[in-house]
Amino acid sequence: MPTLAADLPSAAEPLLRVTGLSTGYGKVGVLRGVDLTIKVGEVVALLGPNGAGKTTLLRAISGLLPSQGSVSFAGRDLAGAAPRETVQAGLAHVIEGHRVFTQQSVVDNLLLAAYDLPRGERSARVEEALGYFPEIAEKRHQRAVALSGGQQQMLAVAQGLVQRPRLLMLDEPSAGLSPVLVDRVFDVVRKLRESGTAVLLVEQLIEKALALADRVYALARGSIVLEASTAETDLPHRLEHAYFASAPVAAE
Amino acid sequence: MVLSIVLSGLAIGCVYALIGIAYNVMYSASRVFSFTAGTLGMIGGVLGSLFILRMGLPVWAGFILALVGGALLGVVTEIVAVRPVLKSLDQHLYVLSTLALALIVQQFTAIEWSTDAQPFPRIFNIERNSFDQQYWLPMIACVVVIVGLELLYRRTLVGHAFRAIAEDNYAARALGLPERNLRMASYALAGVIGALAGFASGQMLLAFFANAPLLTFYGFVPVALGGMGNNRGAVVAGLVLGLFQQAANFLVGGIFASVAVFTVFILVLLARPDGLAGASAGRRV
Amino acid sequence: MIDMSTTQASRARPSAIGSGALGAALPLLVLLVIGVTLPLFAGGYWGVIATRACVYWVLAAGLNLVVGFAGQIAIGWVALLTVGAYTTSVLAAGNVMPPLHPYLALAIAGVVGAVCGVIVGLPALRLRTFYFAITTLGFATIVTQIVLAWASVTGGGVGVAGPIFPAPFDTQWGFYYFCFGLAAICTWMTANIAKSRFGRALTAIRDAEVAAEANGISKPGLLVIVFLFSGATAAIAGGLFASLQSYITPDAFTIDLSVLFFISILIGGRGSILGPLLGTILLTVLPEFAAPLVAWSTFLYAVLLLAIVLVMPGGIAELLDFKSRRPLESNRAIIPRPDLLKRLLGQDTAPGTLTLEQVALSFGGVRAIDGLDLTILPGQVHGLIGPNGSGKTTTLNVISGYYTPQGGVARLNGVALTTLAHHARAHMRIARTFQTPRIVGEASVLENVMIGGTIDGRGTFVESLLALPRHWRDEKMLHETAMLALSAVGLEQLAGVRADRLQHSELRFIEIARALMLRPAFLLLDEPAAGLSAEEIRRLGALVVAISQAGTGVLLVEHHADLIFDICHHVTVLNLGKMLAAGTPAEIRSHREVVNAYLGG
Incomplete structure (x- = not known):
């Protein structure tokens, strides 16, 4: 979206800067001092074994989970912001498990994502988001419960796009999808990059994620254990090493 | 005789259904059953009598102010008794906090208004007949609320947002919906519905503080039997309850009618804890 | 050896264990002395108030086990007071049959109350919290209406005269001593229960129901006993109440009275005896100090309830809990002593194998486990890994009995587990811990661990109620074993601390203990x-x-691959509810498919 260029931060300043972020559930610490940056229009993959805290990190960034540390986005301080404020700041979070509102139609699901937009703009934005996914545009008046899992995932991504975010965070968009549908979703991510939207992608399909992303972070045991450009060679091996072999138990 | 049983049964059934809907509207927004549901109904009747009979306001003004009072009580319920304990739903503190608030309002009414049942004004100045306004007012209120809620939930974006937070609160928050404001609005709406039930049934139940616990109990029966969050179930179960109660009243006498209702309620619940219509939502994976 | 470790532990916290018991009993002793000497310094009017407080406490003491310990929101307990009052009065007055002696009438009322207590309480076993609260309220309304309607027996709205107990209890102070005696007995009995395995089991049902079941505590069985006891004390309080009022009508048994009992327990604090006792005294006496406020008393109780819930959920008991304000050592470490395990776990001979055969389970069309075979051998650590949603915890829950598989069977030594009630697993010596530690935050670390030994106690509820020898033997045995278990996991120095003050990692080790x-x-x-x-x-x-070296078979579900590969003898990898691979850690690590699935691929 070139029209946004005017108020983009300068090239030196990243779009999202997370510093020293720690959080957890109750007394259980999950993340310990995570640092992470995303530049404008960059696709970043966030990888890591189960239970490493990937989903938790996305929740903390979007304000769904309270956290300590600083989160600045497009020059704004978003630490402690409610999810609604982060969405309005241009940071959309598509949560895991394609949790769309099953009893409402496709269009109504998208209109809900446009809740805070001026009344006149809503349907145009909904059409724009549907433009990315002709498959569900055909079913616009069906209830979401009638969609397949893959189509529900497309709807969830489309919900994220309604706000025209500067950064779209996708949590395991491929889970439960057939390979063809995964490619469809990833194609959309490529299109978004071309239009200048940054994407933070949590993904289980490592090879596909690496093929798509510009940069990669690996999270293990609540901390970032690897940060690399996907152009680097030997990345899969380094990733595996980062997952398994760096713990004190194995080191002894 | 049969006609009067049916009419009064349907009328009181509509009141139970409306209180049941008030329970459901609050439950959908917060997963909390509030003991203040019956208090909302009681306050509708007391405020109606206060504004129209005691203060001499015109009927329409008294009506609107009674509904506003209900809405306010709904919002107070949300702020004082629900929001502070939402974080620890599993501890069931809401049962205690809403009970406390219900008692506070009820006792305040008893002391400052009256400990005896007070008369409620006639709304329309027309002659009494067998199908009197005290019977058809609750029925109209019930129809208006059902149609109004249906339009709200199906046709407006706010209504869609209400349904969204009811179905998946977490996804709604992630999407940036103003979940807290929507919850407050739901409680205000429940307050209006409850107060409307109390106002419409004022001539039948009078303006009486002790209506609160009765409505809290009898309004919950349709919710429990019809399935929580299920408004259609609540309306059907409310009407059946009203008819059953009035019939038992006539056949075996008032006190044993209450015993009969209670016994049936307990037995049905023990057999089907999720209610008769109780298709609980499938597990979300 | 056992003696050594316990003395070691008690030396670590001599003040907590020694002065703790005395400290807990001291306020009760003070109240006892005040109660006995009251006629010396208080006028007749205060005698009536004090008698009323005693009568209320007889009810509240029993209700405290239901509300404060078992956590059941029973609001309408006034129904049982009504039942007791009318049963005693009617039988003593001879309305239906020849007059009975008041003591006999009171005893019969106790029996009737016990039965009614179970009837009122029983829905708690099946209904959700709010539903149960509403049904108890309904009972309270119904009983009053029945009393009104059944005029031939109860006198209807006119009422009936209360019983008069014979000398020496027929004077005002005489009757006071009668009520005071019963109140003291109720205090003693419920305090005994609170300090027994039954009291701990009740708090476990309240705060950690699944953990209670996993430890073999049967919720229905225990709650029925408590409802019996609580119903009996409520009805006896009713008989005393009728005598105190000298004449009773249905108006006397308002829902306000029910609210008073309920609130005095919550003001006192959950899981305490002293707190609710002080709460009852406070609420009985308070209106006397502010006569103009009498009309507002229920209003004020409700305000108090709201304030307690929102501001001070711990109640008076927490205010008085000075011990828990002392800061804990901040740089403490958990240092397990595995050498103690052999003694703790005993030398049981080979316990056989735990097997799953073709277990299948789906939730609403989604297959959580899909034909899983698993064999866990004694003395080995068996790792279970796999991506999120691959069915690891579901497998655990099938073994513990929270889910009944739709196909296949779980066996221990050939005995099918799947047909047993879930609390029966504990008797088969299958123990477990939980993803989120399930502990009783308000109980001490030691008490939490003692919950694990509940099924090894031999004394009955009545023996604990009356503090008979077997109760003491159980307590001594559980105390010693629990201290040993705490030493084994390295937490013995925290035995006396409230569990909710601990760090998360310490809670994990408490669960293991x-x-x-x-x-x-x-x-x-x-x-x-x-x-x-x-x-x-x-x-x-x-x-x-x-x-595992002590002979126990361990099934370990874990995300930390390094831990799994480090300590397991055997690893099973699950994916989408099926076994993806199985073998030694070394085999699994070199398994390409596993690495892909585990890393995602």
């Missing part, structure tokens, strides 16, 4: 390393290995 109390043949650990530091994970690993 509690599970060890069962002397488990098989131990199921659900992500025990989550939230632990690297050093703590290392100690956990050593502890788990030692547990």
Whole structure:
């Protein structure tokens, strides 16, 4: 979206800067001092074994989970912001498990994502988001419960796009999808990059994620254990090493 | 005789259904059953009598102010008794906090208004007949609320947002919906519905503080039997309850009618804890 | 050896254990002295108030076990007061049959009340919290209406005269001593229960129901006993109440009275005896100090309830709990002593094998487990890994009985587990821990661990109620074993601390200590390393290995691949509810498909 260029931060300043972020559930610490940056229009993959805290990190960034540390986005301080404020700041979070509102139609699901937009703009934005996914545009008046899992995932991504975010965070968009549908979703991510939207992608399909992303972070045991450009060679091996072999138990 | 049983049964059934809907509207927004549901109904009747009979306001003004009072009580319920304990739903503190608030309002009414049942004004100045306004007012209120809620939930974006937070609160928050404001609005709406039930049934139940616990109990029966969050179930179960109660009243006498209702309620619940219509939502994976 | 470790432990906290018991009893003793000497310094009017407080406490003491300990929101307990009052009065007055002696009438009322207590309480076993609260309220309304309607027996709205107890209890102070005596007995009995395995089991049902079941505590069985007891004390309080009022009508039994009982317990604090006792005295006496406010008393009680719920959920008991304000050592470490395990777990002979055969389970069309075979051998650590949603915890829950599989069977030594009630697993010596530690926050660490040994107690509820010898033997045995288990996991220095003051990692080790109390043949650990530091994970690993070396079979569900590969004898990898691979850690690590699935691929 070139029209946004005017108020983009300068090239030196990243779009999202997370510093020293720690959080957890109750007394259980999950993340310990995570640092992470995303530049404008960059696709970043966030990888890591189960239970490493990937989903938790996305929740903390979007304000769904309270956290300590600083989160600045497009020059704004978003630490402690409610999810609604982060969405309005241009940071959309598509949560895991394609949790769309099953009893409402496709269009109504998208209109809900446009809740805070001026009344006149809503349907145009909904059409724009549907433009990315002709498959569900055909079913616009069906209830979401009638969609397949893959189509529900497309709807969830489309919900994220309604706000025209500067950064779209996708949590395991491929889970439960057939390979063809995964490619469809990833194609959309490529299109978004071309239009200048940054994407933070949590993904289980490592090879596909690496093929798509510009940069990669690996999270293990609540901390970032690897940060690399996907152009680097030997990345899969380094990733595996980062997952398994760096713990004190194995080191002894 | 049969006609009067049916009419009064349907009328009181509509009141139970409306209180049941008030329970459901609050439950959908917060997963909390509030003991203040019956208090909302009681306050509708007391405020109606206060504004129209005691203060001499015109009927329409008294009506609107009674509904506003209900809405306010709904919002107070949300702020004082629900929001502070939402974080620890599993501890069931809401049962205690809403009970406390219900008692506070009820006792305040008893002391400052009256400990005896007070008369409620006639709304329309027309002659009494067998199908009197005290019977058809609750029925109209019930129809208006059902149609109004249906339009709200199906046709407006706010209504869609209400349904969204009811179905998946977490996804709604992630999407940036103003979940807290929507919850407050739901409680205000429940307050209006409850107060409307109390106002419409004022001539039948009078303006009486002790209506609160009765409505809290009898309004919950349709919710429990019809399935929580299920408004259609609540309306059907409310009407059946009203008819059953009035019939038992006539056949075996008032006190044993209450015993009969209670016994049936307990037995049905023990057999089907999720209610008769109780298709609980499938597990979300 | 046992003696050595316990003395060691008590030396670590001599003040907590020695002065703790005295400290707990001291306020009760003060109240006892005040109660006995009251006629010396108080006028007749205060005698009536004090008698009323005693009568209320007889009811509230029993209700305290239901509300404060078992956590059941029973609001309408006034129904049982009504039942007791009318049963005693009607039988003593001879309305239906020849007049009975007041004591006999009171005793019969107790029996009737016990039965009614079960009837009122029973829905709690099946209904959700709010539903149960509403049904108890309904009971309270119904009983009053029945009393009104049944005029031939109860006198209807006119009422009936209360019983008069014979000399020496027929004077005002005489009757006071009668009520005071009963109140003191109720205090003593409920305090005995509070300090017994039954009291701890009740708090476990309240705060950690699944953990209670996993430790073999049967919720229906225990609640029925408590409802019997609570119903009996409520009805006896009713008989006393009728005598105190000298004439009773249905108006006397308002819902306000019910609210008073309920609120005095909550003001006092859950899981305490002294707190609710003070709460009852406070609410009985308070209106006397502010006569103009009498009309507002229920209003004020409700305000108090709201304030307690929102501001001070711990109640008076927490205000008086000075011990828990002392700061804990901040740099404490958990240092397990695996050498104690052999003694704790005993030398049981080979416990056989735990097997799953073709177990299948789906939730609403989604297959959570799809034909899983698994064999867990004694003395080995069996790792279970796989991506989120692959069915690991579901497998654990099938073994513990929270889910009944739609196909296949789980067996221990050939005995099918799947047909047993879930609390029966504990008797088969299958113990487990939980992903989120399930503990009783308000109980001490030691008490939490003692919950694990509940099924090994031999005394009955009545023996504990009356503090008979077997109660003491059970307590001594559980105390010693629990201290040993705590020493084994390295937490003995925190035995007397309230569990909710501990760090998350310490709670994980408490759960393991509690599970060890069962002397488990098989131990199921659900992500025990989550939230632990690297050093703590290392100690956990050593502890788990030692547990297996003592003969216990361990099933370990874990995300920390390093821990799994480090300590397991055998690893099973699940994906989408099916076994993807199985073998030794070394085999699994070199398994390409596994690495892909585990990393995602």
